[in-house]
Amino acid sequence: MLCFVKNFAIPGARDLTVANEDLRDRIRQAIKRQERPTVTVLSSLLATQDEFGYIPREAIEEIAVYTGASTNDVWGVASFYKNFQFTEPNEHVIEICWGPSCHIMGAPEIIEEAAEVLGIEGEGDSVDGKGTLRYNTCLGACARAPVISIDHQLYGRMTAKKAVEKIKSL
Amino acid sequence: MFSYDELKGTADQRWKDLTQGDMPWIRVGTEMNGHAAGGFQVIDAIRSELGARNIAAYVDEVGTLGLSYAEPIVDVLKPGRRSRLLFRDVLVDDLPEIIDKYIVNDSVPGNKAFAYLGEEPIQGVPDLRTIPQYGMQQRVAMRNAGHIAPADIYQYIANDGYAALNKALFEIGADTVIEEMKASNLRGRGGAGFPTGLKWSFMVNSPGPIKYIACNCEEGDPGAFNDKAILESDPHTLLEGMLLAGFSTGASNGFVFIRHGHDGPIDRTERAIEQAYELGILGKNIMGSDFSFDIEVSLTGDSYVAGEETALMESIEGKRSMPRFKPPFPAAAGIWQKPTTINNVKTLAYAPQIILNGSEWFSGIGTEKSTGTAIACLTGHIAYPGIYEVPMGLTIGQVINTVGGGVPGGKSLKLLQTGGPLGGVLGPDSLDVKIDFDDMAAAGAIFGSGGLIVGNEDTSVVDLIRVLVTFCQYESCGKCFPCRLGMTQLLDIMERIARFEGKPEDLDVCERLGKTMQIGSLCAHGQLGFNPIKSALTHFISEFEEHLNERRDPTGRTSTKFFSPKATRPYSEDFREVQPLEVISSL
Ligand SMILES: Cc1cc2nc3c(=O)[nH]c(=O)nc-3n(C[C@H](O)[C@H](O)[C@H](O)COP(=O)(O)O)c2cc1C
Numbered sequence: 001m002l003c004f005v006k007n008f009a010i011p012g013a014r015d016l017t018v019a020n021e022d023l024r025d026r027i028r029q030a031i032k033r034q035e036r037p038t039v040t041v042l043s044s045l046l047a048t049q050d051e052f053g054y055i056p057r058e059a060i061e062e063i064a065v066y067t068g069a070s071t072n073d074v075w076g077v078a079s080f081y082k083n084f085q086f087t088e089p090n091e092h093v094i095e096i097c098w099g100p101s102c103h104i105m106g107a108p109e110i111i112e113e114a115a116e117v118l119g120i121e122g123e124g125d126s127v128d129g130k131g132t133l134r135y136n137t138c139l140g141a142c143a144r145a146p147v148i149s150i151d152h153q154l155y156g157r158m159t160a161k162k163a164v165e166k167i168k169s170l
Numbered sequence: 171m172f173s174y175d176e177l178k179g180t181a182d183q184r185w186k187d188l189t190q191g192d193m194p195w196i197r198v199g200t201e202m203n204g205h206a207a208g209g210f211q212v213i214d215a216i217r218s219e220l221g222a223r224n225i226a227a228y229v230d231e232v233g234t235l236g237l238s239y240a241e242p243i244v245d246v247l248k249p250g251r252r253s254r255l256l257f258r259d260v261l262v263d264d265l266p267e268i269i270d271k272y273i274v275n276d277s278v279p280g281n282k283a284f285a286y287l288g289e290e291p292i293q294g295v296p297d298l299r300t301i302p303q304y305g306m307q308q309r310v311a312m313r314n315a316g317h318i319a320p321a322d323i324y325q326y327i328a329n330d331g332y333a334a335l336n337k338a339l340f341e342i343g344a345d346t347v348i349e350e351m352k353a354s355n356l357r358g359r360g361g362a363g364f365p366t367g368l369k370w371s372f373m374v375n376s377p378g379p380i381k382y383i384a385c386n387c388e389e390g391d392p393g394a395f396n397d398k399a400i401l402e403s404d405p406h407t408l409l410e411g412m413l414l415a416g417f418s419t420g421a422s423n424g425f426v427f428i429r430h431g432h433d434g435p436i437d438r439t440e441r442a443i444e445q446a447y448e449l450g451i452l453g454k455n456i457m458g459s460d461f462s463f464d465i466e467v468s469l470t471g472d473s474y475v476a477g478e479e480t481a482l483m484e485s486i487e488g489k490r491s492m493p494r495f496k497p498p499f500p501a502a503a504g505i506w507q508k509p510t511t512i513n514n515v516k517t518l519a520y521a522p523q524i525i526l527n528g529s530e531w532f533s534g535i536g537t538e539k540s541t542g543t544a545i546a547c548l549t550g551h552i553a554y555p556g557i558y559e560v561p562m563g564l565t566i567g568q569v570i571n572t573v574g575g576g577v578p579g580g581k582s583l584k585l586l587q588t589g590g591p592l593g594g595v596l597g598p599d600s601l602d603v604k605i606d607f608d609d610m611a612a613a614g615a616i617f618g619s620g621g622l623i624v625g626n627e628d629t630s631v632v633d634l635i636r637v638l639v640t641f642c643q644y645e646s647c648g649k650c651f652p653c654r655l656g657m658t659q660l661l662d663i664m665e666r667i668a669r670f671e672g673k674p675e676d677l678d679v680c681e682r683l684g685k686t687m688q689i690g691s692l693c694a695h696g697q698l699g700f701n702p703i704k705s706a707l708t709h710f711i712s713e714f715e716e717h718l719n720e721r722r723d724p725t726g727r728t729s730t731k732f733f734s735p736k737a738t739r740p741y742s743e744d745f746r747e748v749q750p751l752e753v754i755s756s757l
Pocket of ligand 1: 357358359360361362363364366369386387388389390391474475476477478479480512513514515517518693694695
């Protein structure tokens with residue numbers, strides 16, 4: 001049996017040839033700036049995520065070119081790790097831990113009320129452009145559970161009320 | 171290039187200035203738990219308050235004494251004093267009083283003063299060693315944690331740092347290092363408890379010149395934070411452990427594998443590596459010997475399975491962290507097919523002390539088959555959550571009740587979750603179980619990463635198990651179907667039971683799925699993925715049956731509203747636009 005596959009489209013490949021030189025320049029610089037000796041597809045994706053807070057689609061191609069991998073390979077890695085985001089986050093990123101320590105210390109209420117004050121259902125971006133809510137499996141400060149993080153600052157022994165106050169004051 | 175004696179000379183002089191000079195030395199706990207308690211705000215405020223008063227002092231960020239419940243801890247050594255005074259739960263607003271009363275004058279402010287540590291009693295506060303949370307600890311891997319600044323290599327050297335490396339390089343040689351590690355009976359602290367000396371010996375005869383030592387600090391287990399705490403408190407101990415592993419196995423390079431986003435451990439490890447290179451402790455011809463070794467930090471994305479040793483190697487190569495088939499084993503073909511040895515942070519952190527003090531000293535701690543210490547992370551419903559390094563062989567009850575202060579609020583203990591999400595849960599009858607590899611295994615639990623999550627009488631087992639299963643399902647890497655599909659089925663069933671919509675056959679189906687997963691999965695994530703449910707059915711079956719048969723929740727605490735973490739769906743609009751494959755086939 002012979003098989004021909006036609007029109008096989010890589011998701012995201014559609015716009016890869018569209019010129020967006022400013023953005024691409026920033027991406028290239030971010031990839032090149034990596035200081036650790038071993039540079040891989042993953043390290044380049046992490047460098048991009050650090051620079052932009054997400055992975056712009058142009059980065060997939062730039063990283064492929066830089067590392068000699070195929071765009072498919074870069075996609076494969078980017079879509080695997082859960083910290084990679086593909087849309088630009090809002091101004092402030094609020095992460096709430098839902099691991100078991102935080103869970104039994106009251107994380108569910110915090111998540112519920114934080115989402116409510118941001119006007120969203122769960123993970124995602126608030127409409128006013130201010131906050132992005134993300135769940136985290138462990139923020140690493142379990143002895144101070146429940147823990148949230150706002151723009152990389154950790155806050156322990158949270159309550160729903162305190163978390164909502166912090167979000168409102170952003 | 172400096173010899174060890176030169177380095178030690180400089181370090182001792184500096185240590186004398188710090189501890190016997192004419193300026194106060196202020197240390198602030200800023201490990202992740204200290205961070206979450208506001209440690210960085212406190213240290214900034216200390217600097218500005220001192221500046222406003224024109225007081226010259228050494229101010230250092232340190233790691234953790236293990237007493238996370240009391241963070242931020244401010245630890246003051248005054249000139250002319252032989253004891254440090256510790257303040258607990260310090261807020262920025264407390265600082266003027268602490269500085270004016272204790273540093274400027276000489277009285278002990280009553281409010282936040284916690285304990286003293288040293289040879290000379292300080293009026294009005296107890297000796298920290300009489301407080302069980304500190305006094306019951308026997309700190310080996312964490313001996314410097316909270317005492318020295320992780321950012322200053324000389325403080326490490328002044329406290330016997332790199333003395334074991336010096337001994338290995340110039341006195342005893344590589345073979346004796348391996349012999350000592352074997353004789354110490356140290357078992358790996360990454361979960362499986364594999365003998366470390368034996369693991370190292372596997373790589374000795376693997377062909378070079380490129381061979382790798384990888385340190386596993388993925389630490390994705392919620393409820394465990396001791397690996398990160400070691401990196402944040404005393405990264406040089408880890409580097410020295412890796413150097414010993416590298417020297418004795420003939421390796422050329424090391425990777426410290428950390429999850430992206432944990433800035434504290436990452437930054438402090440990188441700073442330590444930089445300093446070690448500056449002083450010739452890393453790089454070519456270390457301390458004038460003919461041993462050369464390089465170490466770098468390798469970051470991974472969020473993936474629990476990346477902590478599995480073969481998945482870790484894939485991640486270091488920059489790929490998806492999916493486990494590989496074994497054999498070949500890492501000692502034969504690991505990272506980029508080169509011989510590789512993978513160890514947990516704690517395992518490597520013990521090595522310098524074993525080499526320095528001898529295997530007999532180490533195997534004298536703990537029990538016969540589980541030598542050394544256990545580093546327990548106590549969290550959940552516990553009076554004193556923290557990181558406690560205690561000798562192996564204490565019972566779980568001693569650790570929870572004596573060290574951890576028991577369950578607060580007059581409530582009783584209902585369950586324990588040990589060894590990470592795959593470890594499952596235990597009931598109160600497990601308090602007599604000894605903490606060591608074999609006794610824990612016999613009780614159907616694993617000590618694993620050292621996480622001990624305590625749930626009080628109000629905790630809903632069904633709810634907690636649903637969360638653990640959510641975690642295991644979310645973190646399945648997807649490579650093999652028994653785990654990928656099995657976890658999804660298990661989660662469906664758990665959610666159903668929690669909503670009182672369970673079917674009579676559900677628990678049987680769980681058992682069968684669990685068996686398939688155990689037999690058919692490539693790595694322990696799938697093999698143990700059924701553990702949370704299995705252990706809960708052993709200890710708490712009635713709670714499940716009540717949910718199932720009587721549609722009733724005895725605790726009243728089972729959430730019926732779940733939030734599920736979103737799977738990554740990149741550029742979803744593109745997926746919609748992807749045209750269907752047009753497959754033309756002909757005979
Ligand atoms: C799903 C999964 C996750 C793991 N995560 C970790 C981890 O975060 N840290 C770790 O040291 N070992 C982890 N391990 C165990 C490692 O595979 C390996 O046994 C360990 O790093 C070996 O170190 P040791 O000999 O020092 O114990 C994990 C294993 C599995 C199956």
